[in-house]
Amino acid sequence: xxxxxxxxxxxxxxxxxxxxxxxxxxxxxxxxxxxxxxxxxxxxxxxxxxxxxxxxxxxxxxxxxxxxxxxxxxxxxxxxxxxxxxxxxxxxxxxxxxxxxxxxxxxxxxxxxxxxxxxxxxxxxxxxxxxxxxxxxxxxxxxxxxxxxxxxxxxxxxxxxxxxxxxxxxxxxxxxxxxxxxxxxxxxxxxxxxxxxxxxxxxxxxxxxxxxxxxxxxxxxxxxxxxxxxxxxxxxxxxxxxxxxxxxxxxxxxxxxxxxxxxxxxxxxxxxxxxxxxxxxxxxxxxxxxxxxxxxxxxxxxxxxxxxxxxxxxxxxxxxxxxxxxxxxxxxxxxxxxxxxxxxxxxxxxxxxxxxxxxxxxxxxxxxxx
Amino acid sequence: xxxxxxxxxxxxxxxxxxxxxxxxxxxxxxxxxxxxxxxxxxxxxxxxxxxxxxxxxxxxxxxxxxxxxxxxxxxxxxxxxxxxxxxxxxxxxxxxxxxxxxxxxxxxxxxxxxxxxxxxxxxxxxxxxxxxxxxxxxxxxxxxxxxxxxxxxxxxxxxxxxxxxxxxxxxxxxxxxxxxxxxxxxxxxxxxxxxxxxxxxxxxxxxxxxxxxxxxxxxxxxxxxxxxxxxxxxxxxxxxxxxxxxxxxxxxxxxxxxxxxxxxxx
Numbered sequence: 362x363x364x365x366x367x368x369x370x371x372x373x374x375x376x377x378x379x380x381x382x383x384x385x386x387x388x389x390x391x392x393x394x395x396x397x398x399x400x401x402x403x404x405x406x407x408x409x410x411x412x413x414x415x416x417x418x419x420x421x422x423x424x425x426x427x428x429x430x431x432x433x434x435x436x437x438x439x440x441x442x443x444x445x446x447x448x449x450x451x452x453x454x455x456x457x458x459x460x461x462x463x464x465x466x467x468x469x470x471x472x473x474x475x476x477x478x479x480x481x482x483x484x485x486x487x488x489x490x491x492x493x494x495x496x497x498x499x500x501x502x503x504x505x506x507x508x509x510x511x512x513x514x515x516x517x518x519x520x521x522x523x524x525x526x527x528x529x530x531x532x533x534x535x536x537x538x539x540x541x542x543x544x545x546x547x548x549x550x551x552x553x554x555x556x557x558x559x560x561x562x563x564x565x566x567x568x569x570x571x572x573x574x575x576x577x578x579x580x581x582x583x584x585x586x587x588x589x590x591x592x593x594x595x596x597x598x599x600x601x602x603x604x605x606x607x608x609x610x611x612x613x614x615x616x617x618x619x620x621x622x623x624x625x626x627x628x629x630x631x632x633x634x635x636x637x638x639x640x641x642x643x644x645x646x647x648x649x650x651x652x653x654x655x656x657x658x659x660x661x662x663x664x665x666x667x668x669x670x671x672x673x674x675x676x677x678x679x680x681x682x683x684x685x686x687x688x689x690x691x692x693x694x695x696x697x698x699x700x701x702x703x704x705x706x707x708x709x710x711x712x713x714x715x716x717x718x719x720x721x722x723x724x725x726x727x728x729x730x731x
Numbered sequence: 732x733x734x735x736x737x738x739x740x741x742x743x744x745x746x747x748x749x750x751x752x753x754x755x756x757x758x759x760x761x762x763x764x765x766x767x768x769x770x771x772x773x774x775x776x777x778x779x780x781x782x783x784x785x786x787x788x789x790x791x792x793x794x795x796x797x798x799x800x801x802x803x804x805x806x807x808x809x810x811x812x813x814x815x816x817x818x819x820x821x822x823x824x825x826x827x828x829x830x831x832x833x834x835x836x837x838x839x840x841x842x843x844x845x846x847x848x849x850x851x852x853x854x855x856x857x858x859x860x861x862x863x864x865x866x867x868x869x870x871x872x873x874x875x876x877x878x879x880x881x882x883x884x885x886x887x888x889x890x891x892x893x894x895x896x897x898x899x900x901x902x903x904x905x906x907x908x909x910x911x912x913x914x915x916x917x918x919x920x921x922x923x924x925x926x927x928x929x930x931x932x933x934x935x936x937x938x939x940x941x942x943x944x945x946x947x948x949x950x951x952x953x954x955x956x957x958x959x960x961x962x963x964x965x966x967x968x969x970x971x972x973x974x975x976x977x978x979x980x981x982x983x984x985x986x987x988x989x990x991x992x993x994x995x996x997x
Contacts, residue, residue, distance in 0.1 A: 424899055444902040445911075457900035461918045470914075474905035518904065 374433075375400040375558040376421075376526055381430035381440075383416055390416040391427070392582035398526075398560060403552050405561045405569040408579030409605070417579065418530055418562050423447050434525060445474070450519035451528040455535060456511045458503040464490070464514050465499040471522040489521035490514075492551065509540050516548075520555065527552075529561045533568065545571050566606050570594070578602050598638055600726040603652040610655060610695045613728065616647045623720040626651065629691030631669045635723030643725065650726040657722035658697035660685055660705045661715050668715030671695070673708045687716060760977060767970035774965060785971040795972065797949075798956035802936055805867065805952060809874040809935035814928040816875065817882025822916065824883075825890040826898070843880045847940040850876065855944045865947020873945055874935040881934055882927035889923025890916075925990045933983050 374397040383391035390413045398404050406414040419425040421432060423444030432440040439447055450471075458467050465486055472482045490496055493513040503511055512532060519527055532548075533541045549572050552559050563569050569576045570590040578585040578593065578601070586598040597603035600611055614628040614635075623634045624643060628651065635651055637643055664670055671687040674694065682698045683706040689695060697716060699705045708714065762776065770780025789795050817839075823829075824836050842850060854873045855864065863869030893916060901911035917924070939954040946955040953976065960969055 422899075422903060424902070444899070445905050445907055449903070451900070451903045453896050453900055455894070455896065457894065457896040459897060459900070459915055470901070470906075471904035474910065518900075522905065 374398060375402070375435070376560070377431075377433040378421075379431040379433070381417070381420060381432065382428045383420055383425060384428050389582050391420060393430070394582070394584055395430075396577060396584065396587065398558060400558055401556045403549070403559045403561065403572060403574045405563055405573040405576045406579055407563055407566060407569040407576050407605075410564055412579045413582035414562050414564075414579045415530070416582075418528060418560070421526075421560065422449060422451050422528055448525045449528055450522065450524035450526070452512075452515045452519045452530065452532045454530045454532070456503075456515040456532075458511055458514055458518070460503055463500050463502055464495075464506070467503065467514055468517045468521050471518060475522060485521055486517075489517040492520065492555070493517045494547075508536050509544065512536065512544065516551075520557070525558065527557050527559045529559060531563050531565075532561075534563075534565075541568075548572065570606070578605060580605075596638070597652065597724060598640070600650040600652055603724060603726070608655050608696065609652045610658070611650055611652050612693060612695075614649055614651045614725075616643050616645055616649060618645065619643060623723075624649075624725050626723075626725065629693060630671070630689035633669070633718070633723055634720040635725040636721050637725045638727075641725075641727045643727070648728040650728050652724040652726060653695075653718050653722060655684065655696040656682070656698045657718055658695065659717050660687070660697045660699050660703075661717075662705055662708060662712065663715070664713045665715040668717040671714050671716055673710055673712045673714060675710065676706060676708065678706075685714070687714060763970045763973040763977070767967055767974045769967050769970075772966055774967060774970065778967075785967040786975075788966075788968050789971045789975070792968070795953075795956065795968070798951055798953045801950055802953040805870045805874060806932045806935040808867070808871045809878050810928045810932040812871060813875040813878035813882050813931040814924060817879045817927055817931070818886045818917075818920075818924055820879070821883045821886040821890055822912070825887060826895065839883050840880045842876050847877070847938075851941040851944040854941060858945055864945050865950045867950065869945055870942070870950070870952070873941050874938055875931075877938060877941065878931035878934040881930040882924075885927035885930060886920055886923045889920035893919045922990050926987050929983055929987045929990065933980060933987075936983075937980060 376396075376398040378394055378396040381391050381394045382389070392413070394417060406417060408414045416425065420427050420440075423439070423442060423446075427440050430440065431438050434448065459470065462470065465483075468486045468489055469482050472485060477485070486499075487496075490499070490513075493516050495510060495513040495517065498506065498510065498514075503514065506514065515532070533544050536544060545568060551557075561569070561572065570593070573590060575587060575589055576593055577587045580601050586593060586602045588596075588598075593602060593606045597606060597609075603609045604611060612628060614626040614633070616624055617627050617632070618625040620634075623636050626633050626635055626649065633651070643649065659668075661668060669689060671689050674686040674688045677684045677686070678701065679698075681701075683701050683703075685697045685699055685705060685708075687695050687697060695716060705714065765778050766774060766776055767785055768781045768783070769775050769778030770782045770784075771778075820835070820839055824832055824839075850873075854876070858864045858869050858873070863872070897915055897919070898911050901915045902908070906914065937954070938952070939958070942952040942955045943958060946952060951959075953972070957969055957972060957976075960966075
């Protein structure tokens with residue numbers, strides 16, 4: 362249905378955002394965001410509530426007008442185009458189906474607004490409903506449908522007019538966990554089948570990682586990092602991203618020495634060697650944030666001489682792994698995960714352990730930026 | 732169980748009290764029903780020699796008929812215009828963002844709390860030099876001032892129940908603002924609009940004070956005519972007129988109630 366558009370200009374971006382700014386009084390909700398979305402890409406805007414991701418979505422859909430910057434779709438600047446003249450389909454948070462119209466009328470609405478002939482309209486409504494695998498409900502009213510079915514109708518209404526871009530505003534937020542997981546897989550498959558360019562807004566990091574080709578982490582109106590899910594996890598660009606994506610131990614340390622193999626650091630519980638995040642420069646004596654994923658910390662029973670000495674505070678069984686809560690020498694706590702069958706998983710409170718982590722797994726972030 | 736019995740006795744006593752209060756409130760209105768059937772050519776209670784002649788007198792009297800039709804015409808026009816104005820105003824206040832939005836809300840609702848006699852005097856002084864006294868246009872304009880607040884109240888309540896994202900969805904689907912309003916917002920608030928229109932009709936039809944001030948010799952409303960006849964020509968015709976009047980009002984109130992029930996269901 363949606364075919365990736367060939368761009369004469371050479372760049373294959375379906376959507377380009379350049380230095381977009383939106384202010385509400387003294388609050389800068391969108392603070393100079395630049396972003397390229399390729400045709401056929403599934404991109405998530407992920408951020409905590411209040412981060413500005415919804416404002417960005419409103420700017421893209423045209424419900425808000427930017428104070429500065431550009432939104433280009435193909436070769437056209439659409440930042441001043443009214444919402445009904447943009448070639449963008451949208452799935453709203455609570456679906457926003459028209460309650461006084463049947464399923465067929467809801468899905469036909471965008472076609473009717475575009476003056477598509479009646480016979481053509483019916484065929485396309487059927488095709489769109491088939492695409493979302495919801496047939497036989499043409500005459501039902503939205504109130505007679507389950508949440509998952511309403512979701513499908515909303516999706517059909519957003520794709521029926523074959524928009525260049527599909528926006529989704531937390532479309533699975535209202536569904537229960539099991540259905541949400543199921544719909545994630547389905548949505549992703551559907552997107553691949555249609556070759557649709559999707560911009561997906563969510564605050565659920567698991568969802569973003571599971572579905573996206575790339576994820577833009579939004580914080581305080583800016584893009585904190587734009588990368589593939591794997592990159593975000595393995596190489597977070599900031600302590601915020603590290604903390605927001607997955608589990609991480611974050612603590613303060615001081616730079617002792619800069620070496621080619623890594624940065625030697627002093628922390629409250631002992632020396633360690635870490636890898637600086639790209640683009641940051643460090644100097645001796647500087648205070649830094651350090652992040653280590655729990656599963657990258659090796660736990661050994663007993664007081665080995667080459668690790669950080671610690672004591673077991675608690676072990677928590679999670680099913681596929683066991684989280685070890687360790688109290689370090691300076692009193693702070695680190696989490697590490699071990700396999701359930703490891704000897705370390707069954708240690709008792711107070712027993713001595715030693716922890717270690719490879720330098721490449723110790724992320725060194727500049728201090729200050731939370 | 733004595734407890735349950737006690738509660739039950741209390742409930743019956745409470746219901747009886749309420750019924751008595753309601754009866755007391757309704758009694759003056761109900762009295763016109765028997766009086767309108769009295770055979771004597773003057774108001775008398777209890778009535779003697781029951782007759783329906785006074786209803787015949789009402790329907791055959793050209794002056795009463797003219798006043799009735801005039802009232803109905805004014806009420807209908809008032810309903811049409813105040814519904815259009817009031818609905819537009821509440822949409823602007825609910826969805827628009829312009830300076831003075833809250834002030835507009837206060838101004839629109841002000842006629843509700845201003846004494847009618849003040850409004851009436853003010854309108855009279857405005858209308859007299861413009862030649863609007865005693866004209867249909869004058870009546871409709873005056874009654875719209877009083878009816879628009881009711882329309883605004885009813886339609887605002889209906890609008891509050893419509894998710895703004897529905898209108899955004901309509902725009903996103905390619906509808907212009909007008910079409911979004913016409914195809915999505917208005918159908919959803921229709922029960923509120925209908926209730927507002929009925930209220931506007933009633934407001935105009937029942938209105939007495941303003942009508943008293945701006946009625947002319949020929950164009951007078953039924954309420955003004957009742958007032959005049961009470962002064963100069965007090966016969967049971969007035970009771971008959973009142974009965975018809977009360978019945979029309981009750982019928983419209985029932986209609987309002989039904990549309991609101993529809994609103995809750997929808």
